[in-house]
Amino acid sequence: MAERKVIAVFGATGAQGGGLVRAILNDPEGGFAARAITRDPASPKARELAGLGAEVVAGDVDDVASLERALVGAHGAYFVTFFWAHFSPEREKAEARGMAQAAKAVGLRHAIWSTLEDTRRWVPLTDDRMPTLMGQYKVPHFDAKGESNAFFTELGVPTTFLLTSFYWDNLIHFGMAPKKGPDGRLAFTLPMGGKKLPGIAAEDIGRCAYGIFKGGSEHIGKTVGIAGEHLTGAQMAAELSRALGQEVVYNAVTPAAYRAFDFPGAEDLGNMFQFKQEFEGDFCGARDPVVARSLNPELQDFRTWLGRNKHRIPIE
Numbered sequence: 001m002a003e004r005k006v007i008a009v010f011g012a013t014g015a016q017g018g019g020l021v022r023a024i025l026n027d028p029e030g031g032f033a034a035r036a037i038t039r040d041p042a043s044p045k046a047r048e049l050a051g052l053g054a055e056v057v058a059g060d061v062d063d064v065a066s067l068e069r070a071l072v073g074a075h076g077a078y079f080v081t082f083f084w085a086h087f088s089p090e091r092e093k094a095e096a097r098g099m100a101q102a103a104k105a106v107g108l109r110h111a112i113w114s115t116l117e118d119t120r121r122w123v124p125l126t127d128d129r130m131p132t133l134m135g136q137y138k139v140p141h142f143d144a145k146g147e148s149n150a151f152f153t154e155l156g157v158p159t160t161f162l163l164t165s166f167y168w169d170n171l172i173h174f175g176m177a178p179k180k181g182p183d184g185r186l187a188f189t190l191p192m193g194g195k196k197l198p199g200i201a202a203e204d205i206g207r208c209a210y211g212i213f214k215g216g217s218e219h220i221g222k223t224v225g226i227a228g229e230h231l232t233g234a235q236m237a238a239e240l241s242r243a244l245g246q247e248v249v250y251n252a253v254t255p256a257a258y259r260a261f262d263f264p265g266a267e268d269l270g271n272m273f274q275f276k277q278e279f280e281g282d283f284c285g286a287r288d289p290v291v292a293r294s295l296n297p298e299l300q301d302f303r304t305w306l307g308r309n310k311h312r313i314p315i316e
């Protein structure tokens with residue numbers, strides 16, 4: 001049997017990378033092996049991956065030397081950065097630069113860079129429809145990723161640029177569950193007006209990435225956008241009502257109201273939702289569920305995801 005191609009996966013103990021590691025391990029005849037990169041190979045999550053059959057290797061995206069060590073001998077790598085761990089677009093760009101340089105240094109055959117749009121291509125800093133943040137960004141956690149695409153292209157790293165979507169898992173982990181209002185009714189707050197939001201089960205991102213590695217050269221040099229389904233806030237609220245067995249109303253706050261919410265990153269996210277609303281055609285158009293399903297036949301729509309995860313949504 002031909003030797004299996006090793007895919008080094010950053011964020012392996014997290015959402016995107018974890019989905020990819022499990023997709024590789026679930027397909028033992030697929031010709032690929034999973035190398036899970038973690039800062040702590042002794043952590044329970046890392047041990048669990050090792051137990052499932054992954055090679056577990058230490059690496060830290062802020063330590064450039066560790067990146068190269070983690071990539072040696074790999075055919076491919078999944079590169080993702082962790083904006084919400086530090087809220088710094090500068091740090092995110094430095095991490096992406098380090099990843100691209102390490103990929104070049106070891107002669108990687110296929111990189112996937114988990115990216116998002118540089119929204120300044122649509123909303124230049126001079127455009128005051130939304131505030132400029134941190135001096136040079138409109139949506140810092142998008143812009144830094146989009147700007148970082150150039151690190152991969154300029155170095156000639158064979159890369160697929162993966163445009164991800166809003167995780168429906170944000171309803172579980174990111175404080176976006178429906179909440180009881182003063183009238184006692186559950187309200188799902190989303191600043192999307194009547195526009196559609198491309199969403200996806202976080203686990204499906206990694207499964208789609210696996211499809212990209214399996215497709216090989218077909219996807220190198222290309223941008224691939226994925227979503228499970230495009231839904232309006234009202235449609236999401238209707239699906240939530242159905243799944244939870246109680247009415248959930250859609251609370252369509254404005255992006256400006258969202259920016260003023262009192263949690264870290266609210267301005268960034270308010271600008272992000274405004275961008276998604278105002279450029280709905282481009283944003284949805286770049287994320288085709290048909291493409292995602294061709295890469296990952298198990299792709300879930302929102303109803304399917306809710307059926308499996310509704311018990312994990314914290315309802316207060």
Ligand SMILES: NC(=O)c1ccc[n+]([C@@H]2O[C@H](COP(=O)([O-])OP(=O)(O)OC[C@H]3O[C@@H](n4cnc5c(N)ncnc54)[C@H](OP(=O)(O)O)[C@@H]3O)[C@@H](O)[C@H]2O)c1
Pocket residue numbers: 010011012013014015016017037038039040043046059060061062080081082083084085141164165166167168170174
């Ligand atoms: N939430 C959404 O809707 C959404 C949608 C699209 C894109 N995104 C983007 O997704 C990215 C995060 O990906 P994710 O959700 O898969 O992350 P995640 O679930 O938070 O996973 C983070 C994992 O990354 C590892 N990690 C953190 N810092 C690290 C470092 N310095 N070096 C190496 N590994 C590190 C940690 O593993 P160890 O502790 O084991 O090292 C952790 O388990 C963000 O940049 C965000 O902008 C999010």
